[in-house]
Structure formats: structure tokens, C-alpha cells
Amino acid sequence: xxxxxxxxxGGQDGAWLAARLLQDGVQVIGTHRPSSTAGNWRLxxxxxxxHPRLRLVALDPGDAAACRQLVADIAxxxxxxxAGQSRVADSFRDPLGSVAVNGIGTLxxxxxxxxxxxxxxxxxxxxAEIFGTAPAPQDETTPPQAASPYGLSKLVAHAAIGAWRASxxxxxxxxxxxxxxxxxxxxxxxxxxxSRAAARIALGREHDIAxxxxxxQRDFGYAPEYMDALVAMGAREPGDDYVLATGHAASVRExxxxxxxxxxxxxxxxxxxxxxxxxxxxxGRVRVRVDPTLLRPVDAPLLVGNxxxxxxxxxxxxxxxxxxxxxxxxEADLARERAMQGG
Ligand code: NDP
Numbered sequence: 001x002x003x004x005x006x007x008x009x010g011g012q013d014g015a016w017l018a019a020r021l022l023q024d025g026v027q028v029i030g031t032h033r034p035s036s037t038a039g040n041w042r043l044x045x046x047x048x049x050x051h052p053r054l055r056l057v058a059l060d061p062g063d064a065a066a067c068r069q070l071v072a073d074i075a076x077x078x079x080x081x082x083a084g085q086s087r088v089a090d091s092f093r094d095p096l097g098s099v100a101v102n103g104i105g106t107l108x109x110x111x112x113x114x115x116x117x118x119x120x121x122x123x124x125x126x127x128a129e130i131f132g133t134a135p136a137p138q139d140e141t142t143p144p145q146a147a148s149p150y151g152l153s154k155l156v157a158h159a160a161i162g163a164w165r166a167s168x169x170x171x172x173x174x175x176x177x178x179x180x181x182x183x184x185x186x187x188x189x190x191x192x193x194x195s196r197a198a199a200r201i202a203l204g205r206e207h208d209i210a211x212x213x214x215x216x217q218r219d220f221g222y223a224p225e226y227m228d229a230l231v232a233m234g235a236r237e238p239g240d241d242y243v244l245a246t247g248h249a250a251s252v253r254e255x256x257x258x259x260x261x262x263x264x265x266x267x268x269x270x271x272x273x274x275x276x277x278x279x280x281x282x283x284g285r286v287r288v289r290v291d292p293t294l295l296r297p298v299d300a301p302l303l304v305g306n307x308x309x310x311x312x313x314x315x316x317x318x319x320x321x322x323x324x325x326x327x328x329x330x331e332a333d334l335a336r337e338r339a340m341q342g343g
Contacts, residue, residue: 004234005076006030007061007109008083010039012184013125017080017227019046022053024231029074031059031083042184059083061105064112071112075120078234081109082125084157087188088150092297095149103156110164110172122172123234126158127151128219128245128303130176136249139306140176140241147298162241171239175230178245178305181325182223183332190252191220192333194259195326199333201287202263205341208287212294214253214276219245219304222320222328232314245305246318253278256288258322262330 004021008014009030018028028051032039043049059070061083071079084102085091091098106124113120131138132147146152161174185192190211197209226244233242250258253269256278260267267278267287278288310316320328 002026002077003074004028005071005074005079007059007079007081008032009056010036010042011082011086012042012182012186012223013180013227014082015039015042015046015048015184016182016224017082017230018043018054019048020224020227020231022048022051025053027053029055029057029076031057031070033060033083034058045184061108062101064108067108067112068116071109072116075117078121078123079109079113079117080123080125080230080234081106084125085150085153088129088148089188089296091148091150091153098149099153099156102150102153103160106157106160110160110170114164114168114170118168118170120171121234121237122161122170122239123230124157124161124172124174125230126161126174126176127154128176128178128243128305129300130155130158131303132300136302136304137247137306138303139243140309147300148296151300158241161239165239171237173233173236173239174241175226175233176241176243176305177226178219178221178243178303180221180223180226180244181329183329184223185329191255192329194256195329196333198256198259198263198265198330199337201260202265202334203337205337207285208289210289210291210294211252211256212291212296213299214256214290215251215301216299217249217251217302217304219248220250220255220322220325221246221318222325225316225318225320229310229314229316232316236313240313242310242314242316243305243307244310244316245307246321247304247306248321249302249304250322255322255326258326259330260287262323262327263334
């Protein structure tokens with residue numbers, strides 16, 4: 001039986017990936033930080049928390065000895081390294097912490113694999129933020145221009161994959177992930193913040209939402225489809241780098257419009273810059289406004305990926321578009337809201 005180690009199993013991606021692997025008959029060992037059980041609700045929502053082939057262990061990827069010990073003990077066939085500081089906004093507040101967790105954490109696991117399970121396969125969750133301000137569309141050949149500490153942290157990790165592949169012949173792959181969202185997205189991310197607010201406003205439990213840069217354009221995919229591609233990466237030899245993206249850009253404004261529409265609210269936008277607002281067409285009430293404190297020091301203006309290579313070699317074929325994505329997220333938030341408050 002294949003044994004997979006999934007770091008960061010309690011996160012959005014870790015939960016979807018674990019569900020897919022368990023469905024495939026794989027034995028899964030998932031890690032969470034020693035201090036954290038924050039993501040267990042996702043395993044519960046997917047109905048896999050008590051799965052007989054799933055075991056959870058505590059691991060701090062920053063602890064080299066602990067990484068070595070775990071990999072030596074379990075000798076995984078595949079290591080999916082998803083754990084990390086995952087929020088661009090947080091990385092401006094703690095830049096060194098971000099680079100240390102994402103960079104050194106990846107090196108610790110690569111070293112653990114090199115020493116104790118050199119025939120394993122390694123799959124890293126890197127990020128489109130490594131491209132920063134590089135012109136779109138970005139693919140595997142685009143020279144990185146990381147513009148945030150988070151982008152740099154993922155660039156360190158991504159470069160380590162290439163270096164360990166070249167230096168030690170490891171089967172190590174890097175998934176250059178463009179944004180991917182789902183019902184399990186953390187509320188700290190703007191997409192889930194929007195879907196939850198749209199649901200709460202539709203139920204009359206909130207009046208409006210404040211957002212930062214409405215013009216930032218991202219390539220929004222659906223997380224489970226991206227995790228299927230990670231599984232395909234984990235099965236391939238030799239290791240390689242793959243951009244995973246839909247190839248379509250949408251602004252935060254467009255995401256909000258689609259999410260509110262999914263909640264039955266038609267938005268009408270007016271004004272510019274900090275004065276821009278979106279009103280509810282039915283009653284003219286302001287539902288979206290801009291809060292300057294939410295603007296980032298630097299924001300990659302346009303991240304849109306060309307996933308031609310992954311389509312060809314991994315069979316990656318994302319099907320869920322913006323309308324369907326926002327519909328799934330808003331419906332899940334409506335259901336949670338109704339369950340939570342007896343609505
Ligand atoms: P989440 O924030 O949902 O999950 C991240 C996981 O990492 C959590 O389960 C958390 O586990 C763990 N984690 C958080 N902070 C730390 C830390 N300081 N040290 C060690 N572990 C930590 O993110 P996603 O599931 O969406 O993303 C998975 C990976 O993919 C991340 O590395 C992210 O950077 C990357 N990625 C995601 C994209 C997306 O759009 N979703 C786009 C590009 C890259 P716990 O609290 O249980 O320890």
C-alpha cells in the first residue's frame with residue numbers, strides 16, 4: 001500500500017488532498033504543528049477525520065531533527081509538503097518568519113528525504129507569488145520576480161527543489177500554484193471573506209464588507225482540481241516543475257460581483273480608488289467599500305498562469321470557472337450560517 005506524508009493536512013489543500021488519497025486507497029500520515037489543531041474542522045467537513053487509514057502527527061517543519069525522525073520512522077513513498085506560512089499579507093508583518101518557515105522548512109524535509117527515504121517522491125506547494133511583477137501569463141520558463149516576503153519564501157523553497165534534484169538526484173517536484181479556492185478556504189483570505197460576507201448579508205446578518213485592492217487580478221481555480229494534479233505529480237518520474245492555473249484572470253471586484261450574485265444580490269459599482277463602492281441594486285445600500293488599511297505595500301498586479309505543460313503531462317484540466325466556484329463557496333457559507341444560528 002502506498003504511504004503518503006502530507007504536511008499541513010489541516011489546511012484547505014491538505015484536507016482535499018488527504019480526501020483524494022484516501023479515496024485512492026493510500027495510507028495517509030498528516031502533520032499539524034504541535035501547537036495547532038486549527039484545521040481539524042476541514043477533515044470533519046470532508047468526513048475523513050476518523051478514517052482508519054489516516055493518522056495525524058505533530059510536526060514543526062522548522063525542526064530539522066523532528067523532520068528527519070518522522071521521515072526515518074515512516075519511510076513514506078510520497079511527501080506532499082503543504083505546511084507553511086500561506087498568507088501574503090502576514091508575510092509583510094513577519095518577513096523573516098515567513099522566509100524561515102517556508103524556506104528552511106522545505107530544506108529540512110528535503111534533507112530528511114535525502115538521508116532516510118531517497119527513493120521517495122517529493123511534491124512542494126510553491127506559489128505563483130514567486131513571479132511577483134513578472135509580465136503575465138507566467139509559465140515554468142518565466143524568470144521569477146518575487147515582490148513580497150511570501151513570494152521570496154516560496155522562491156527559496158522552489159529553488160531548493162531544483163537544486164536538490166540536480167545535486168542529489170531526488171525525485172522532487174514543485175507545483176507553482178496559482179490561487180485556488182474552495183468551500184474550505186480560510187477566512188483570512190479575501191475570497192472566503194467575500195463569500196462569507198455575501199452569505200451573511202443575504203441573510204441580513206451583516207450590512208457590508210470592506211476590501212483592499214479591488215483591481216488586483218488573480219487566476220482563481222478550484223482547490224480539489226489542483227490537488228488531483230499534485231497526485232499526478234507525485235506519481236511521475238523524474239521530478240519537474242509545473243504551473244497549475246486556469247489561464248483566466250478575474251479581479252477582486254469581479255470575484256465579489258460573482259459571489260454576491262450567487263447569494264442573490266446584484267451589485268452596482270461606482271466611484272474610483274478609495275471612494276469606490278458597490279451598492280445593492282434592490283435597495284441602493286452600500287455592500288462593498290474600500291478600506292485603505294487593507295491595501296498591501298506591494299501587490300502583484302496580474303498573476304495569470306499558462307498551465308500548458310501540466311495539461312499535457314499531468315492531464316490537468318480545470319473545469320470549475322468563477323461562477324461555479326463562487327456558487328460553491330457561497331452555498332457552503334449559507335449552509336454554515338443557517339446551521340450555526342438556527343436560521
Ligand atoms: P492554509 O493556510 O489553508 O493551510 C496551511 C497549512 O500550513 C495549515 O494547515 C497550517 O497547519 C500550516 N501552517 C501554517 N503556518 C505554519 C507555520 N508557521 N509553520 C508550519 N506550518 C504552518 O493554506 P492552503 O492549504 O491553501 O495552502 C497549502 C500550501 O499551498 C501552502 O504552503 C500555501 O502557501 C501554498 N499555496 C496555496 C495557494 C492557494 O491559493 N491556496 C496558492 C499558492 C500556494 P497547522 O495550523 O495545522 O499546523
